[in-house]
Amino acid sequence: MNRTVGTREARGSIAIVKDETSSSTRERRNPPWSVAVALPALVIAVIALCALAPDWLSPYDPTDFDTDAILRPPSLAHWMGTDHFGRDVLSLVIHGARRSVLMGALAALLGAAVGGAIGLVCGYFGGALDLVAMRFVDLWLSTPPILLAILIATALGPGFWSIILAVGGVGAPRYARLMRAQSLAVARRPFVEAARAIGVGDGAILLRHVLPHAFSALLVMATFGVADSILTGAALGFIGLDVVDDRPDWGFLTHQGRGYITIAWWFAAFPGFAVTALVMSVNLLGDALRDRLDPRLETRAPR
Amino acid sequence: MIVYLLQRLLSVAVVVYGAVTLIFLILFWLPGDPAELVAGPDADPATVATIRDRLGADKPLVEQYLGYVVRLAHADLGVSFTTGEPVFDRLAEQAPATFELTLAAGSLALASGIGLGVVSAVNAGRWGDYAIRSSLLLFASMPPFWLGVLLILLFSVTLRWLPAVGNGAAAQLVMPAFCLGLIAACPLARLVRANVLETLHEPFVVALRGKGLGERAVLYRHVLRNALAPAVTVFGVLTGEMLSGAVVVETVFARQGLGRLLAEAVGGKDIPMALGATLLAAVVFCIGNLLTDVVHRIIDPRIES
Numbered sequence: 001m002n003r004t005v006g007t008r009e010a011r012g013s014i015a016i017v018k019d020e021t022s023s024s025t026r027e028r029r030n031p032p033w034s035v036a037v038a039l040p041a042l043v044i045a046v047i048a049l050c051a052l053a054p055d056w057l058s059p060y061d062p063t064d065f066d067t068d069a070i071l072r073p074p075s076l077a078h079w080m081g082t083d084h085f086g087r088d089v090l091s092l093v094i095h096g097a098r099r100s101v102l103m104g105a106l107a108a109l110l111g112a113a114v115g116g117a118i119g120l121v122c123g124y125f126g127g128a129l130d131l132v133a134m135r136f137v138d139l140w141l142s143t144p145p146i147l148l149a150i151l152i153a154t155a156l157g158p159g160f161w162s163i164i165l166a167v168g169g170v171g172a173p174r175y176a177r178l179m180r181a182q183s184l185a186v187a188r189r190p191f192v193e194a195a196r197a198i199g200v201g202d203g204a205i206l207l208r209h210v211l212p213h214a215f216s217a218l219l220v221m222a223t224f225g226v227a228d229s230i231l232t233g234a235a236l237g238f239i240g241l242d243v244v245d246d247r248p249d250w251g252f253l254t255h256q257g258r259g260y261i262t263i264a265w266w267f268a269a270f271p272g273f274a275v276t277a278l279v280m281s282v283n284l285l286g287d288a289l290r291d292r293l294d295p296r297l298e299t300r301a302p303r
Numbered sequence: 304m305i306v307y308l309l310q311r312l313l314s315v316a317v318v319v320y321g322a323v324t325l326i327f328l329i330l331f332w333l334p335g336d337p338a339e340l341v342a343g344p345d346a347d348p349a350t351v352a353t354i355r356d357r358l359g360a361d362k363p364l365v366e367q368y369l370g371y372v373v374r375l376a377h378a379d380l381g382v383s384f385t386t387g388e389p390v391f392d393r394l395a396e397q398a399p400a401t402f403e404l405t406l407a408a409g410s411l412a413l414a415s416g417i418g419l420g421v422v423s424a425v426n427a428g429r430w431g432d433y434a435i436r437s438s439l440l441l442f443a444s445m446p447p448f449w450l451g452v453l454l455i456l457l458f459s460v461t462l463r464w465l466p467a468v469g470n471g472a473a474a475q476l477v478m479p480a481f482c483l484g485l486i487a488a489c490p491l492a493r494l495v496r497a498n499v500l501e502t503l504h505e506p507f508v509v510a511l512r513g514k515g516l517g518e519r520a521v522l523y524r525h526v527l528r529n530a531l532a533p534a535v536t537v538f539g540v541l542t543g544e545m546l547s548g549a550v551v552v553e554t555v556f557a558r559q560g561l562g563r564l565l566a567e568a569v570g571g572k573d574i575p576m577a578l579g580a581t582l583l584a585a586v587v588f589c590i591g592n593l594l595t596d597v598v599h600r601i602i603d604p605r606i607e608s
Contacts, residue, residue, distance in 0.1 A: 146547030272449025
């Protein structure tokens with residue numbers, strides 16, 4: 001803005017001193033919380049409620065087989081139709097929320113905790129430890145993540161915890177890279193040196209001084225990490241790495257529905273829609289969080 | 304250039320070797336007995352012991368590792384737990400179908416990613432930009448398997464335009480390629496948009512405009528050239544994404560290929576097959592990254608090794 005005003009004045013050959021105070025208007029203001037935040041927050045709240053109290057929300061018992069109502073299209077009685085056992089799809093989706101949400105959240109938490117800790121320590125201490133650990137991280141990144149997750153989950157045997165371990169494990173190196181850079185930058189700041197000078201131990205410096213400074217970057221990345229983990233977890237569920245359970249996750253539900261796609265569109269469509277709604281809401285919230293915490297951060301890794 | 308290429312090839316060899324070792328270590332240290340996996344839950348201890356002996360799963364780490372590396376060097380990936388076929392032959396048999404799919408998806412991703420990114424950046428702040436960015440967010444949030452389901456519902460079940468499953472015909476390639484290409488197109492378009500916007504604010508663009516060059520020429524002859532060079536680098540990463548995505552996409556559309564092979568290996572707890580497919584993908588991924596770096600260096604001569 002300033003620039004255009006300046007040139008217009010110059011064209012009129014009126015020499016003006018550039019108004020220094022006007023630059024303060026370009027200072028960053030926190031973007032207001034808006035619909036782009038409220039709507040995804042609402043979606044996440046509803047899904048969280050489903051995960052916390054599925055019995056309270058679902059109209060039917062998801063384990064109820066109603067042989068008189070097999071593969072019925074959506075109706076007033078069954079909003080999302082019924083599946084090949086006559087189970088209510090809406091109830092299945094509501095009960096699947098816990099598994100799907102926990103899978104994504106725990107995997108992201110695991111990745112952020114393990115990767116973040118490695119990066120924090122490596123960036124702070126540097127030296128041989130840093131060199132070796134970071135080469136290991138590079139190697140970890142040299143295999144396509146979903147494939148590595150599939151391999152790990154297969155070797156662990158199918159199951160809920162295998163998926164979390166696999167998805168969290170392949171996510172960890174990205175956090176390590178990020179936190180190493182953050183930790184390296186903070187460790188050089190004078191207050192860290194001051195803390196060391198007055199005799200604060202390395203562990204206390206890391207936890208009380210370095211981590212808080214690097215935390216917002218970690219938080220933003222972990223938010224997008226939850227979205228990615230839900231997608232990856234759902235993909236692993238879809239190809240059959242979750243154990244067969246009477247309350248399956250959304251990926252596995254979609255997989256089951258895929259088999260009936262030509263005769264019952266609702267069975268595959270709704271569980272997948274739930275994944276999309278959740279992931280999109282988390283992504284939108286992540287964007288808002290990033291804008292608020294630090295607009296210069298671009299921690300989203302290409303996926 | 305030749306020295307650079309040799310250096311890069313050497314480093315790729317090191318990375319591939321490292322990845323192979325890492326995957327071996329992961330499998331070795333994971334809890335879970337491969338012999339028990341092969342034998343199944345109902346097998347008696349004697350059977351498990353026989354299988355363990357046959358697999359060499361009770362030998363020490365170094366011995367197992369050396370055997371594994373030597374066999375790999377001879378392109379011997381072992382035999383499938385479920386069918387007994389050599390893993391290498393199965394992979395070679397399925398690779399062309401996946402290659403065809405990723406090639407089609409990659410071209411689509413490149414064209415649409417760059418196109419959408421440029422259109423979005425040029426219209427920054429207007430409704431065109433808003434529409435493109437919203438749909439990119441939507442598609443990036445969609446699990447590929449669900450997009451596949453929706454495509455089948457629309458084009459196969461309702462409209463009956465395209466076959467839902469199988470491979471061979473061009474019509475059977477359209478939906479899987481679109482589904483897989485979109486995985487790569489979304490981040491690519493975002494990056495191109497950001498790069499074009501950033502380049503548009505560089506001083507040299509002001510200079511070009513100042514000397515009277517038309518907006519079109521500024522954009523196509525100068526801005527794009529500068530903005531696309533960094534975009535090429537992510538394409539290596541996206542190769543990896545597409546290799547991973549092939550697992551899901553090939554499963555949804557019931558296509559033959561490496562991804563489907565891996566998904567089936569997972570279902571049958573066929574570790575040699577899963578390992579072989581993952582190793583192959585890791586190698587392809589590394590080569591993809593190598594090609595990306597070389598292309599980047601060719602189109603952007605400012606980069607020095």
